[in-house]
Amino acid sequence: MLDPLVLLALGIVGLLAGFVDAVAGGGGMLSVPALLSAGLPPIQALATNKMQSAIGTTIATYTYWRRGFVSLKALLPSVAVTYAGSLLGAFTVKQVDTSVLDLIVPIALICIAIYFLFAPNLSDADRAARLPFPTLVPLLGFCVGFYDGVFGPGTGSFFTIGFVLLFGLGITRAAGNTKLLNLVSNLAALTIFITSGDVVWPAVFAMAVGQIMGGYIGAHAGIRFGAKLIRPLVVVISIAMAIKLLVWP
Structure with missing residues (x-):
């Protein structure tokens, strides 16, 4: 049983993580260490983090959609394929050695940070697509979803x-x-975690309150300030995740 003060602290962390997730992703860098510090074993910390993060992400997604920034109809095929990819990745991770990702992923995140930092034409305006959206976004969803099921850090940045x-x-x-x-x-990952009984629900409920507020505030901040906020935060979060993975894998 978690102490009420610990639950309060987790709620505050949930708010901060929800805000970061809604704008640039990477809130798990705050919430997972907090859950581990609260005494949860690693698997329970990861499962609980996925659950509480999903609540905040739901609020952020709904907010972006209401303001017209989510192409829901165009993404429906990608939704199913992303779910399948993540589920396949979660099953695959038990069969393969993923240690090579400890080096590859930080390098990829640093490359993303450099691109967002120095690319001259990044803005809120749409540009000509290099690839056809309807046919190849599902491929993006499957690949990144599979990666999320296998490893996870930086999923939002890759999308x-x-x-x-x-x-x-x-x-x-x-x-x-x-x-x-x-x-x-x-x-998709929660399908496995919940059925395995790995989610610590008191921690989820405490963090969910913060996640709802953080996801709502973060989504509105992202919409209001657009590239001026999202671009530098993606750079900071990507570099921070890369350093974390290299120094504390």
Whole structure:
């Protein structure tokens, strides 16, 4: 049984993580260490983090969608494929050695940070797509969803860079579409975690209150300030995740 003060602290962390997740992704860098510090074993911490994060991401996704920044109809095929990819990744991770990702993922995140930092034309305006959206976004969803099921860190950054670089979306629309597919990917992992009994529900309920507020505030901040907020936060979060993975894998 978690102490009430610990639950209060987790609620505050949930608010901060929800805000970060809604804008740029990467809130797990705050919430997972907090859950581990509260005494949860690693598997329970990861499962509980997925559950509480899904709540905040749902709020953020709904907010972006209400403001017209989520292409829901166009993404429906990708939703199913992303779910399948993440579920397959969650099953695959038990069969393969993923240690090579400890080096590859930080390098990829640093490359994303460099692109968002120095690319001259990144804005909220859509540009010409390099690849056809309807046919190849499902492939993006499957690949990143599979990665999320296998490993996880940086999933939001990989979705965002895909939408911006390959499909020409403005940064705010990219963030909105990212939220939907990231939510679907999390739900696939939760299918396994919940049935295995790994989710610590008191911690989820405490953090959910903060996640709802953080997801709502973060989504509105992302919509209001657009690329001026999302772009630097993606850079900071990507570099921070890369350092975390390299120094504390």
